[in-house]
Protein backbone atom coordinates (compact mmCIF):
# COMPACT_ATOMS: atom_id res chain seq x y z
CA UNK A 1 0.00 0.00 0.00
CA UNK A 2 1.53 3.40 -0.99
CA UNK A 3 2.50 5.75 1.82
CA UNK A 4 0.37 8.89 2.08
CA UNK A 5 1.81 12.04 0.54
CA UNK A 6 2.33 14.97 2.86
CA UNK A 7 1.04 18.41 2.00
CA UNK A 8 2.99 19.92 -0.92
CA UNK A 9 4.80 22.51 1.17
CA UNK A 10 5.75 21.81 4.76
CA UNK A 11 6.60 25.47 5.16
CA UNK A 12 2.95 26.40 4.81
CA UNK A 13 2.10 24.28 7.84
CA UNK A 14 1.44 26.08 11.06
CA UNK A 15 4.58 25.58 13.10
CA UNK A 16 3.83 28.06 15.85
CA UNK A 17 7.04 29.23 17.48
CA UNK A 18 8.97 26.06 16.58
CA UNK A 19 12.35 26.77 14.95
CA UNK A 20 13.00 25.51 11.45
CA UNK A 21 16.15 24.04 9.94
CA UNK A 22 17.35 23.18 6.45
CA UNK A 23 17.24 19.46 5.67
CA UNK A 24 17.43 17.05 2.73
CA UNK A 25 14.37 14.84 2.98
CA UNK A 26 11.81 12.75 1.12
CA UNK A 27 8.08 12.74 1.66
CA UNK A 28 7.97 9.02 0.82
CA UNK A 29 10.34 6.34 -0.50
CA UNK A 30 11.24 6.92 -4.13
CA UNK A 31 13.77 8.02 -6.72
CA UNK A 32 16.74 10.27 -5.95
CA UNK A 33 14.97 13.13 -7.73
CA UNK A 34 12.32 13.07 -5.02
CA UNK A 35 14.81 14.38 -2.45
CA UNK A 36 13.89 17.92 -1.48
CA UNK A 37 16.02 20.42 0.36
CA UNK A 38 13.83 22.70 2.42
CA UNK A 39 12.78 23.74 5.91
CA UNK A 40 11.63 21.25 8.52
CA UNK A 41 10.97 21.67 12.22
CA UNK A 42 14.18 21.57 14.24
CA UNK A 43 14.02 18.46 16.44
CA UNK A 44 14.16 18.50 20.25
CA UNK A 45 16.09 15.85 22.16
CA UNK A 46 14.14 13.32 24.23
CA UNK A 47 15.51 12.42 27.67
CA UNK A 48 18.06 9.94 26.25
CA UNK A 49 19.02 11.97 23.16
CA UNK A 50 21.46 14.72 22.24
CA UNK A 51 20.77 17.60 19.85
CA UNK A 52 23.73 18.01 17.47
CA UNK A 53 24.53 20.91 15.12
CA UNK A 54 25.73 19.09 12.00
CA UNK A 55 29.01 20.14 10.37
CA UNK A 56 29.49 17.39 7.76
CA UNK A 57 27.69 14.26 6.61
CA UNK A 58 29.00 11.40 4.48
CA UNK A 59 27.05 9.65 1.73
CA UNK A 60 26.93 5.85 1.85
CA UNK A 61 25.53 3.35 -0.68
CA UNK A 62 23.01 2.25 1.94
CA UNK A 63 21.54 5.77 2.06
CA UNK A 64 20.26 5.25 -1.47
CA UNK A 65 18.89 1.81 -0.60
CA UNK A 66 16.94 3.19 2.37
CA UNK A 67 15.64 6.20 0.41
CA UNK A 68 14.47 4.06 -2.51
CA UNK A 69 12.97 1.32 -0.35
CA UNK A 70 15.33 -1.35 -1.69
CA UNK A 71 16.52 -1.77 1.92
CA UNK A 72 13.24 -1.90 3.80
CA UNK A 73 13.27 -0.30 7.23
CA UNK A 74 10.87 1.73 9.33
CA UNK A 75 11.08 5.44 8.37
CA UNK A 76 9.43 8.50 9.94
CA UNK A 77 7.94 10.76 7.24
CA UNK A 78 9.03 13.22 6.05
CA UNK A 79 12.32 11.32 6.25
CA UNK A 80 15.64 13.16 6.48
CA UNK A 81 18.08 11.03 4.44
CA UNK A 82 21.52 9.82 5.56
CA UNK A 83 23.04 8.06 8.54
CA UNK A 84 26.46 9.59 9.30
CA UNK A 85 27.24 12.95 10.86
CA UNK A 86 29.94 14.86 12.64
CA UNK A 87 29.06 18.04 14.53
CA UNK A 88 28.87 19.76 17.89
CA UNK A 89 26.63 19.19 20.88
CA UNK A 90 23.89 21.82 21.28
CA UNK A 91 21.90 20.33 24.14
CA UNK A 92 21.59 17.01 25.97
CA UNK A 93 18.35 15.36 27.11
CA UNK A 94 17.63 15.22 30.82
CA UNK A 95 18.88 11.63 31.25
CA UNK A 96 22.11 12.08 29.27
CA UNK A 97 25.49 12.46 30.92
CA UNK A 98 28.97 12.84 29.49
CA UNK A 99 28.44 15.21 26.55
CA UNK A 100 29.32 18.87 26.96
CA UNK A 101 27.80 21.66 24.91
CA UNK A 102 30.13 22.60 22.06
CA UNK A 103 31.99 19.28 22.16
CA UNK A 104 32.62 17.56 18.81
CA UNK A 105 30.78 14.27 18.31
CA UNK A 106 30.01 11.78 15.54
CA UNK A 107 27.39 9.16 14.78
CA UNK A 108 27.03 6.52 12.05
CA UNK A 109 23.67 4.90 12.73
CA UNK A 110 20.88 7.43 12.09
CA UNK A 111 18.40 7.20 9.23
CA UNK A 112 16.97 3.71 9.64
CA UNK A 113 14.94 1.55 12.02
CA UNK A 114 12.66 4.49 12.92
CA UNK A 115 15.43 7.04 13.44
CA UNK A 116 15.49 10.28 11.46
CA UNK A 117 18.52 10.84 9.24
CA UNK A 118 21.52 13.13 9.41
CA UNK A 119 21.41 15.35 6.28
CA UNK A 120 20.20 18.47 8.06
CA UNK A 121 21.45 21.43 10.05
CA UNK A 122 20.46 19.67 13.28
CA UNK A 123 19.83 16.08 14.31
CA UNK A 124 18.87 14.30 17.50
CA UNK A 125 21.00 11.27 18.28
CA UNK A 126 20.38 8.60 20.94
CA UNK A 127 23.21 9.10 23.43
CA UNK A 128 24.36 5.48 23.13
CA UNK A 129 24.88 5.97 19.37
CA UNK A 130 26.90 9.19 19.77
CA UNK A 131 30.70 9.19 20.16
CA UNK A 132 33.04 11.97 21.23
CA UNK A 133 35.56 12.98 18.57
CA UNK A 134 39.03 12.91 20.11
CA UNK A 135 40.85 16.24 20.36
CA UNK A 136 42.99 17.06 17.37
CA UNK A 137 41.19 14.70 14.96
CA UNK A 138 39.98 16.23 11.70
CA UNK A 139 36.14 15.98 11.68
CA UNK A 140 35.93 15.39 7.91
CA UNK A 141 38.43 12.56 8.07
CA UNK A 142 36.51 11.00 10.94
CA UNK A 143 33.15 10.97 9.21
CA UNK A 144 34.65 9.86 5.90
CA UNK A 145 36.20 6.73 7.45
CA UNK A 146 33.48 5.93 10.02
CA UNK A 147 31.05 3.78 8.01
CA UNK A 148 33.66 1.74 6.07
CA UNK A 149 35.83 1.17 9.13
CA UNK A 150 32.90 0.19 11.33
CA UNK A 151 31.97 -2.34 8.62
CA UNK A 152 35.52 -3.70 8.67
CA UNK A 153 35.42 -3.98 12.48
CA UNK A 154 32.20 -6.00 12.30
CA UNK A 155 33.64 -8.21 9.57
CA UNK A 156 36.93 -9.07 11.24
CA UNK A 157 36.12 -9.01 14.94
CA UNK A 158 32.38 -9.72 15.28
CA UNK A 159 31.64 -12.08 12.38
CA UNK A 160 35.03 -13.25 11.10
CA UNK A 161 36.79 -14.09 14.37
CA UNK A 162 40.11 -12.76 13.05
CA UNK A 163 43.21 -13.68 15.03
CA UNK A 164 46.78 -12.36 14.65
CA UNK A 165 48.84 -14.42 12.22
CA UNK A 166 45.88 -15.44 10.06
CA UNK A 167 45.71 -14.76 6.32
CA UNK A 168 42.80 -12.85 4.83
CA UNK A 169 41.69 -12.01 1.30
CA UNK A 170 40.07 -8.60 0.67
CA UNK A 171 38.38 -8.25 -2.72
CA UNK A 172 37.81 -4.67 -3.91
CA UNK A 173 40.71 -3.61 -1.70
CA UNK A 174 40.89 -0.04 -3.09
CA UNK A 175 37.24 0.75 -2.35
CA UNK A 176 36.03 2.51 0.76
CA UNK A 177 35.21 -0.66 2.68
CA UNK A 178 38.13 -2.51 1.07
CA UNK A 179 40.77 0.00 2.20
CA UNK A 180 39.34 0.03 5.72
CA UNK A 181 39.36 -3.78 5.67
CA UNK A 182 42.99 -3.94 4.54
CA UNK A 183 44.08 -1.34 7.12
CA UNK A 184 42.33 -2.90 10.09
CA UNK A 185 43.31 -6.49 9.26
CA UNK A 186 46.97 -5.54 8.77
CA UNK A 187 47.01 -3.63 12.08
CA UNK A 188 45.41 -6.63 13.78
CA UNK A 189 48.38 -8.73 12.72
CA UNK A 190 46.89 -10.54 9.72
CA UNK A 191 48.63 -11.24 6.44
CA UNK A 192 46.51 -9.49 3.78
CA UNK A 193 46.10 -10.35 0.11
CA UNK A 194 43.94 -7.78 -1.71
CA UNK A 195 42.44 -7.44 -5.18
CA UNK A 196 42.14 -4.14 -7.05
CA UNK A 197 43.14 -2.54 -10.36
CA UNK A 198 46.91 -2.27 -11.00
CA UNK A 199 46.70 1.53 -10.68
CA UNK A 200 45.48 0.96 -7.10
CA UNK A 201 48.17 -1.59 -6.13
CA UNK A 202 50.27 1.09 -4.38
CA UNK A 203 47.23 2.42 -2.48
CA UNK A 204 46.41 -1.09 -1.17
CA UNK A 205 50.04 -1.75 -0.25
CA UNK A 206 50.24 1.56 1.64
CA UNK A 207 47.14 0.50 3.60
CA UNK A 208 48.95 -2.69 4.64
CA UNK A 209 48.37 -5.31 1.93
CA UNK A 210 51.22 -7.84 1.70
CA UNK A 211 50.23 -8.91 -1.81
CA UNK A 212 47.91 -7.52 -4.48
CA UNK A 213 46.12 -9.10 -7.44
CA UNK A 214 44.23 -7.53 -10.37
CA UNK A 215 40.58 -8.45 -9.80
CA UNK A 216 40.01 -8.62 -13.59
CA UNK A 217 42.68 -11.29 -14.10
CA UNK A 218 40.97 -14.55 -15.20
CA UNK A 219 43.64 -16.46 -13.27
CA UNK A 220 42.81 -14.67 -10.00
CA UNK A 221 42.18 -17.96 -8.18
CA UNK A 222 45.64 -19.30 -9.15
CA UNK A 223 47.33 -16.04 -8.18
CA UNK A 224 45.55 -16.12 -4.84
CA UNK A 225 46.81 -19.63 -4.15
CA UNK A 226 50.34 -18.50 -5.15
CA UNK A 227 50.21 -15.41 -2.90
CA UNK A 228 48.67 -17.30 0.03
CA UNK A 229 50.06 -20.86 -0.15
CA UNK A 230 49.34 -21.28 3.57
CA UNK A 231 45.61 -20.85 2.79
CA UNK A 232 43.18 -18.02 3.45
CA UNK A 233 41.36 -18.02 6.81
CA UNK A 234 38.82 -15.31 5.96
CA UNK A 235 37.74 -14.53 2.39
CA UNK A 236 35.88 -11.22 1.98
CA UNK A 237 35.12 -9.62 -1.37
CA UNK A 238 33.89 -6.20 -0.28
CA UNK A 239 32.70 -5.41 -3.84
CA UNK A 240 30.10 -8.17 -3.69
CA UNK A 241 31.60 -10.02 -6.68
CA UNK A 242 32.39 -13.08 -4.59
CA UNK A 243 34.19 -15.76 -6.61
CA UNK A 244 33.09 -18.82 -4.64
CA UNK A 245 35.26 -21.16 -6.70
CA UNK A 246 38.34 -19.07 -5.80
CA UNK A 247 37.17 -18.93 -2.19
CA UNK A 248 36.72 -22.70 -2.02
CA UNK A 249 40.10 -23.33 -3.65
CA UNK A 250 42.17 -20.86 -1.64
CA UNK A 251 40.79 -21.23 1.87
CA UNK A 252 41.82 -23.48 4.75
CA UNK A 253 39.34 -25.98 6.22
CA UNK A 254 37.07 -24.13 8.65
CA UNK A 255 37.52 -20.81 6.81
CA UNK A 256 34.86 -18.12 6.70
CA UNK A 257 33.57 -16.41 3.55
CA UNK A 258 32.00 -13.06 4.41
CA UNK A 259 29.20 -11.56 2.31
CA UNK A 260 28.36 -7.87 2.70
CA UNK A 261 27.26 -6.88 -0.80
CA UNK A 262 25.81 -8.34 -3.99
CA UNK A 263 26.52 -7.36 -7.61
CA UNK A 264 24.27 -4.49 -8.60
CA UNK A 265 22.65 -4.20 -5.18
CA UNK A 266 24.09 -0.76 -4.41
CA UNK A 267 23.47 0.70 -7.85
CA UNK A 268 20.30 1.01 -9.87
CA UNK A 269 21.58 -1.86 -12.04
CA UNK A 270 20.10 -5.35 -12.06
CA UNK A 271 21.70 -7.81 -9.68
CA UNK A 272 23.35 -10.87 -11.19
CA UNK A 273 20.72 -13.57 -11.63
CA UNK A 274 22.79 -16.44 -10.25
CA UNK A 275 26.05 -17.11 -8.48
CA UNK A 276 27.72 -20.49 -8.84
CA UNK A 277 28.55 -21.86 -5.43
CA UNK A 278 30.59 -25.10 -5.25
CA UNK A 279 28.58 -26.44 -2.34
CA UNK A 280 30.45 -29.76 -1.99
CA UNK A 281 33.83 -28.01 -1.72
CA UNK A 282 32.44 -25.74 0.97
CA UNK A 283 30.63 -28.16 3.27
CA UNK A 284 33.18 -30.98 3.04
CA UNK A 285 35.81 -28.54 4.35
CA UNK A 286 33.68 -26.92 7.08
CA UNK A 287 33.67 -23.58 5.29
CA UNK A 288 31.02 -21.10 6.50
CA UNK A 289 29.42 -18.42 4.38
CA UNK A 290 28.42 -15.54 6.68
CA UNK A 291 26.43 -12.51 5.63
CA UNK A 292 25.89 -9.41 7.71
CA UNK A 293 24.73 -5.83 7.36
CA UNK A 294 25.87 -2.96 9.57
CA UNK A 295 22.25 -1.76 9.80
CA UNK A 296 21.53 -4.73 12.07
CA UNK A 297 24.62 -4.27 14.26
CA UNK A 298 23.94 -3.93 17.98
CA UNK A 299 24.56 -0.68 19.84
CA UNK A 300 27.34 -2.48 21.75
CA UNK A 301 29.08 -3.66 18.57
CA UNK A 302 28.78 -0.19 17.00
CA UNK A 303 30.30 1.28 20.16
CA UNK A 304 33.13 -1.25 19.94
CA UNK A 305 33.74 -0.17 16.36
CA UNK A 306 33.64 3.49 17.36
CA UNK A 307 36.25 2.89 20.06
CA UNK A 308 38.60 1.30 17.53
CA UNK A 309 37.95 4.08 14.99
CA UNK A 310 38.72 6.79 17.54
CA UNK A 311 41.94 5.04 18.61
CA UNK A 312 43.03 4.66 14.99
CA UNK A 313 42.16 8.29 14.22
CA UNK A 314 44.25 9.50 17.14
CA UNK A 315 47.20 7.46 15.82
CA UNK A 316 46.65 8.77 12.27
CA UNK A 317 46.11 5.20 11.02
CA UNK A 318 42.97 5.88 8.97
CA UNK A 319 43.19 7.83 5.73
CA UNK A 320 40.13 9.33 4.10
CA UNK A 321 39.73 9.39 0.34
CA UNK A 322 37.42 12.44 0.10
CA UNK A 323 36.73 13.08 -3.56
CA UNK A 324 33.84 15.58 -3.37
CA UNK A 325 32.56 18.19 -0.94
CA UNK A 326 29.06 19.42 -1.77
CA UNK A 327 26.38 21.65 -0.26
CA UNK A 328 23.29 19.92 1.08
CA UNK A 329 21.36 21.27 -1.93
CA UNK A 330 23.17 18.70 -4.11
CA UNK A 331 21.99 15.67 -2.14
CA UNK A 332 19.73 14.39 -4.95
CA UNK A 333 22.49 14.51 -7.59
CA UNK A 334 24.93 12.87 -5.17
CA UNK A 335 22.44 10.00 -4.71
CA UNK A 336 22.08 9.76 -8.51
CA UNK A 337 25.86 9.51 -8.95
CA UNK A 338 26.06 6.78 -6.35
CA UNK A 339 23.26 4.79 -7.96
CA UNK A 340 24.94 5.15 -11.36
CA UNK A 341 28.08 3.56 -9.88
CA UNK A 342 30.19 6.61 -10.81
CA UNK A 343 31.41 7.53 -7.33
CA UNK A 344 35.01 6.88 -6.31
CA UNK A 345 36.04 7.61 -2.74
CA UNK A 346 33.85 9.51 -0.30
CA UNK A 347 31.34 12.32 -0.89
CA UNK A 348 30.86 14.71 2.02
CA UNK A 349 28.01 17.22 2.18
CA UNK A 350 27.72 20.32 4.31
CA UNK A 351 24.49 21.85 5.59
Ligand SMILES: NC(=O)c1ccc[n+]([C@@H]2O[C@H](COP(=O)([O-])OP(=O)(O)OC[C@H]3O[C@@H](n4cnc5c(N)ncnc54)[C@H](OP(=O)(O)O)[C@@H]3O)[C@@H](O)[C@H]2O)c1
Pocket residue numbers: 061062147148151171172173174175176177178195196197215237238239240241259260261262265266292293294295343344345
Ligand atom coordinates in the same frame (compact mmCIF):
# COMPACT_ATOMS: atom_id res chain seq x y z
N1 LIG B 1 26.85 -5.19 4.56
C1 LIG B 1 27.28 -4.06 5.09
O1 LIG B 1 27.19 -3.84 6.30
C2 LIG B 1 27.91 -3.01 4.21
C3 LIG B 1 28.54 -1.89 4.77
C4 LIG B 1 29.15 -0.97 3.93
C5 LIG B 1 29.06 -1.14 2.55
N2 LIG B 1 28.39 -2.21 2.06
C6 LIG B 1 28.33 -2.45 0.61
O2 LIG B 1 29.64 -2.75 0.18
C7 LIG B 1 29.79 -2.42 -1.18
C8 LIG B 1 31.09 -1.67 -1.37
O3 LIG B 1 30.99 -0.40 -0.76
P1 LIG B 1 32.18 0.65 -0.92
O4 LIG B 1 31.72 1.89 -0.26
O5 LIG B 1 33.46 0.06 -0.52
O6 LIG B 1 32.18 0.85 -2.51
P2 LIG B 1 33.37 1.38 -3.41
O7 LIG B 1 34.17 2.41 -2.68
O8 LIG B 1 32.76 1.73 -4.72
O9 LIG B 1 34.31 0.11 -3.59
C9 LIG B 1 34.03 -0.96 -4.43
C10 LIG B 1 35.36 -1.47 -4.95
O10 LIG B 1 35.12 -2.70 -5.63
C11 LIG B 1 35.93 -2.71 -6.78
N3 LIG B 1 35.39 -3.64 -7.75
C12 LIG B 1 34.53 -3.43 -8.76
N4 LIG B 1 34.27 -4.57 -9.42
C13 LIG B 1 34.99 -5.55 -8.80
C14 LIG B 1 35.15 -6.94 -9.00
N5 LIG B 1 34.52 -7.59 -10.00
N6 LIG B 1 35.95 -7.61 -8.17
C15 LIG B 1 36.61 -6.99 -7.16
N7 LIG B 1 36.50 -5.66 -6.93
C16 LIG B 1 35.69 -4.95 -7.74
C17 LIG B 1 35.94 -1.27 -7.25
O11 LIG B 1 37.06 -1.07 -8.05
P3 LIG B 1 37.11 -0.03 -9.27
O12 LIG B 1 37.28 1.31 -8.64
O13 LIG B 1 38.30 -0.48 -10.02
O14 LIG B 1 35.81 -0.17 -10.03
C18 LIG B 1 36.02 -0.50 -5.93
O15 LIG B 1 37.35 -0.29 -5.55
C19 LIG B 1 28.52 -1.65 -1.56
O16 LIG B 1 27.66 -2.53 -2.25
C20 LIG B 1 27.91 -1.27 -0.22
O17 LIG B 1 26.51 -1.14 -0.29
C21 LIG B 1 27.83 -3.15 2.85
